Amino acid sequence: MNFIEVLLSEKLKSKNPLLDIFGSDRKVLQIASQDLTNYLKVHWDLIGKEASECELVDKLEEFHNEDPNELEEFINLWTGMWLKKWKERVKLLIGKEKTKRWNKVTKILKKAEPTWRKLPNRKEMQEVIVLKLVRNGEICGTSILAENLLKMEVGRHKRNYLKEEERTLNVVNNTLRKAKELTRSKGPLIFVKVDKSYYQL
Numbered sequence: 715m716n717f718i719e720v721l722l723s724e725k726l727k728s729k730n731p732l733l734d735i736f737g738s739d740r741k742v743l744q745i746a747s748q749d750l751t752n753y754l755k756v757h758w759d760l761i762g763k764e765a766s767e768c769e770l771v772d773k774l775e776e777f778h779n780e781d782p783n784e785l786e787e788f789i790n791l792w793t794g795m796w797l798k799k800w801k802e803r804v805k806l807l808i809g810k811e812k813t814k815r816w817n818k819v820t821k822i823l824k825k826a827e828p829t830w831r832k833l834p835n836r837k838e839m840q841e842v843i844v845l846k847l848v849r850n851g852e853i854c855g856t857s858i859l860a861e862n863l864l865k866m867e868v869g870r871h872k873r874n875y876l877k878e879e880e881r882t883l884n885v886v887n888n889t890l891r892k893a894k895e896l897t898r899s900k901g902p903l904i905f906v907k908v909d910k911s912y913y914q915l
Contacts (some may be wrong), residue, residue: 718774719747721786725793745855746796752856753792756848761841792853799854805902816907823862826869834878839864839886843893850897855904859896863889 723735723743733739751770758773760766777785807816830836843860852859867889896903 717778718750718789719743721789722746722750722793725790726797729793729797742800745858746793746800748857749796749853749855750789750792752844753848753853755841756845761845762838796853799852802900803854803902804904804906807905807907816905819866822869823865826865829868830865833868833882835882836864839882839889842886843889846890846893847897850894852893852897858904860893863892863896867892 726733726743726746727735733742735743754770754774755761755766758770760769763769774785833839840857840860843863844856847856847859864885867885
């Protein structure tokens with residue numbers, strides 16, 4: 715676990731003491747960590763760069779060495795904004811709640827999965843959508859939203875393209891439009907299916 719994850723876990727825990735960061739809520743820390751990485755990549759203009767992960771680590775270490783207090787203050791502020799978005803954007807579905815819609819979306823995502831896995835440039839496509847989401851103020855679940863929006867688009871497209879570039883361009887353009895619309899919407903965007911038995915422990 716790197717120093718950023720440690721800082722992030724401390725800030726999440728201080729803002730919401732009920733979170734079991736290293737137990738049942740470990741996923742919350744993983745998503746927050748990925749979102750912070752995406753946010754900083756956009757902020758430091760690293761999206762699309764080949765060695766973006768390495769550059770990001772270097773910049774963070776430099777920031778930490780130069781002014782650890784400022785970095786801590788930034789993470790504290792960002793965590794507050796992120797938790798606010800988490801409450802707005804993530805909804806737990808318990809038992810059979812919204813089963814019809816859940817099943818429809820799951821079906822499209824499953825159908826798209828084999829095609830999605832074969833796409834050679836899916837990482838780059840995802841980064842383009844993440845950039846759009848972050849620039850439009852969406853900072854929670856950015857990787858999840860970007861991947862699922864792209865998969866939904868891939869799943870809906872039945873036509874065969876002669877060239878791979880044509881399909882990529884079409885899918886990305888349509889997804890960018892949907893990502894922009896999505897950032898203007900209110901309410902939950904990420905649904906987590908939870909079995910009722912989870913709450914009966």
